[in-house]
Amino acid sequence: MPETPRMLWHYTCDHGAAGIQREGIIRPNLHPLLGVPVAWFTDLDPAHRFEIGLTSDRLACDRMAHRFATADRLVWWPLAARSLRVPAPVRAELETGRLPAHWWVSLTEVAITGGGDG
């Protein structure tokens, strides 16, 4: 397991950013494939849109319009996927061709420490 990077980013669209800026926290959203609320984070910069998994093929929004930083301790996605018993086909749909080793998640609210601009 890699050491958790000092800075992890949560990317979101204009709609998501408004609530985060207002409340100062990132709330997990129900994930349709996982069946639980999840907040996603990565150590990758915006040049890695596809590898992060934030292509907007299903939504009209630019899901990388804003990014927020957190210093909270998060769970490395490959470990979270195992403890959530995510079925292999679901993992394949989420991960294939991307860089899931650069993903972290939280199932609870996360405090932001900065960011908000694109």
Ligand SMILES: [Zn+2]
């Ligand atoms: Zn939106």
